Amino acid sequence: GESVGLHLPTLSVQEGDNSIINCAYSNSASDYFIWYKQESGKGPQFIIDIRSNMDKRQGQRVTVLLNKTVKHLSLQIAATQPGDSAVYFCAERATYNTDKLIFGTGTRLQVFP
Amino acid sequence: NAGVTQTPKFRVLKTGQSMTLLCAQDMNHEYMYWYRQDPGMGLRLIHYSVGEGTTAKGEVPDGYNVSRLKKQNFLLGLESAAPSQTSVYFCASTAGQGTQYFGPGTRLTVT
Numbered sequence: 452g453e454s455v456g457l458h459l460p461t462l463s464v465q466e467g468d469n470s471i472i473n474c475a476y477s478n479s480a481s482d483y484f485i486w487y488k489q490e491s492g493k494g495p496q497f498i499i500d501i502r503s504n505m506d507k508r509q510g511q512r513v514t515v516l517l518n519k520t521v522k523h524l525s526l527q528i529a530a531t532q533p534g535d536s537a538v539y540f541c542a543e544r545a546t547y548n549t550d551k552l553i554f555g556t557g558t559r560l561q562v563f564p
Numbered sequence: 565n566a567g568v569t570q571t572p573k574f575r576v577l578k579t580g581q582s583m584t585l586l587c588a589q590d591m592n593h594e595y596m597y598w599y600r601q602d603p604g605m606g607l608r609l610i611h612y613s614v615g616e617g618t619t620a621k622g623e624v625p626d627g628y629n630v631s632r633l634k635k636q637n638f639l640l641g642l643e644s645a646a647p648s649q650t651s652v653y654f655c656a657s658t659a660g661q662g663t664q665y666f667g668p669g670t671r672l673t674v675t
Contacts, residue, residue, distance in 0.1 A: 483662045494654050494666035544662050550595060550614055552664060554606035
């Protein structure tokens with residue numbers, strides 16, 4: 452809904468450009484990471500995931516990069532479209548607590564024509 | 565498959581009233597979760613369940629209770645609602661491999 456993400460960092464891109472959304476995670480022992488997309492008024496939707504034994508994974512128009520040295524995760528969206536406008540969350544799974552995910556606060560992506 | 569569904573979608577309560585939010589999933593997932601989402605904050609885990617008949621506390625459990633009598637359903641109860649419980653509530657489920665699938669959310673306002 453509109454109340455979600457009122458004070459979130461915002462990335463504004465032009466349609467057709469590439470977008471890069473960044474996330475710093477907290478636990479060096481985390482073994483699994485997920486990116487979610489949340490459109491206004493909807494629940495988070497799975498986009499792509501990556502395990503800690505990888506540093507890159509590609510999907511359709513999306514790529515996730517993992518840098519364990521600096522505990523950094525990024526989501527790259529190629530040829531950004533208006534339909535990509537949403538709030539994007541990263542989530543990590545800490546190996547000591549495999550039933551739960553820890554979510555970041557999110558980044559709002561705005562796509563302009 | 566409908567995936568994860570939540571009822572109701574919206575609700576307004578007065579302080580002190582009680583209500584139950586229902587989450588249902590048709591993916592035969594073992595794990596189910598209840599989160600709340602507030603402006604400027606990430607999803608915070610209220611309670612979760614690793615199987616039928618089990619529940620456990622999450623990060624912010626106070627003021628909420630849950631039950632998992634059937635594998636496909638996970639209920640979240642507010643016994644005496646407070647304005648601080650005004651939020652958007654999301655249910656999620658997973659087979660246990662990490663990726664959680666979310667419902668559409670319930671927007672709750674407590675006046």
